[in-house]
Amino acid sequence: MSEPCIICVAITGSVPKKANNPAVPISISEQVESTHEAFEAGASIAHCHVRNDDETPTSDPEKFARLGEGLKKHCPGMIIQYSTGGRSGSGRERGGMLPLKPDMASLTVGSNNFPTRVYENSPELVDWLASEMIKYDIKPEIEAFDLSHIFQAVKMSEDGRLKKPLYVQFVMGVKNAMPVDKEVFDFYVKTLKRLAPDASWCGAGIAQNQIVLNEWCIAAGGHARTGLEDNVRLDKDRLAPSNAALVKRAVELCEKYERPVATWAQAREILGLRAAA
Numbered sequence: 562m563s564e565p566c567i568i569c570v571a572i573t574g575s576v577p578k579k580a581n582n583p584a585v586p587i588s589i590s591e592q593v594e595s596t597h598e599a600f601e602a603g604a605s606i607a608h609c610h611v612r613n614d615d616e617t618p619t620s621d622p623e624k625f626a627r628l629g630e631g632l633k634k635h636c637p638g639m640i641i642q643y644s645t646g647g648r649s650g651s652g653r654e655r656g657g658m659l660p661l662k663p664d665m666a667s668l669t670v671g672s673n674n675f676p677t678r679v680y681e682n683s684p685e686l687v688d689w690l691a692s693e694m695i696k697y698d699i700k701p702e703i704e705a706f707d708l709s710h711i712f713q714a715v716k717m718s719e720d721g722r723l724k725k726p727l728y729v730q731f732v733m734g735v736k737n738a739m740p741v742d743k744e745v746f747d748f749y750v751k752t753l754k755r756l757a758p759d760a761s762w763c764g765a766g767i768a769q770n771q772i773v774l775n776e777w778c779i780a781a782g783g784h785a786r787t788g789l790e791d792n793v794r795l796d797k798d799r800l801a802p803s804n805a806a807l808v809k810r811a812v813e814l815c816e817k818y819e820r821p822v823a824t825w826a827q828a829r830e831i832l833g834l835r836a837a838a
């Protein structure tokens with residue numbers, strides 16, 4: 562039997578608003594409810610950002626704490642992953658929630674362009690975030706926006722700044738960063754396997770490319786990310802009614818490629834995480 566596929570649901574992000582899709586969960590209670598539905602549909606990782614009441618992004622640790630409590634209560638066993646991405650704060654603010662010891666946190670190890678700005682990740686900040694993740698026993702998910710980020714993550718795991726084995730996500734389709742390109746995707750997979758044979762990986766595609774990346778990853782034996790953070794539509798005519806609806810699309814692709822959908826317990830084992838708190 563092929564390896565179970567871990568489905569990650571990126572519930573909110575920093576960018577989409579209710580005006581783009583009213584199903585985007587903004588308040589903590591909406592986030593918990595939306596995640597719960599996605600968990601029941603087959604997601605085992607919740608990738609989380611938090612928002613202010615006016616929908617602007619924040620990295621307020623108090624909000625992350627309340628969200629984490631809600632998720633532990635309503636989605637027992639689910640893997641909680643907090644974003645340290647750069648849209649919700651600057652400098653070390655971005656890691657201010659790490660002392661809450663989520664199971665995982667996202668980590669970008671280099672810089673690149675975003676649609677309207679530079680996504681700045683200085684060596685000093687990357688090293689600090691990585692050291693906090695070691696200190697609090699948090700597994701990083703490396704967000705690779707570029708081939709160089711894969712090399713940098715491997716280097717950091719070789720010299721002890723990151724714990725092995727790596728978990729790397731290939732992000733494709735962010736405007737002004739790496740486009741969605743199958744040959745590059747295949748090369749990413751091949752390069753990671755060559756440099757870090759014990760690593761596992763997943764992929765995320767933006768907007769209409771979410772389903773494209775889901776299919777490439779599931780077909781190639783990787784794991785998959787979906788959710789309203791990256792894409793608010795089911796297709797060009799229809800908004801996604803929920804995060805769960807997007808998770809269901811990924812589950813259907815797992816059926817098509819005969820990949821069992823990982824339970825939260827299997828996902829924890831594959832990722833080498835501590836037991837559910």
Ligand SMILES: [Zn+2]
Nearest residue numbers: 574644646790
């Ligand atoms: Zn995110």
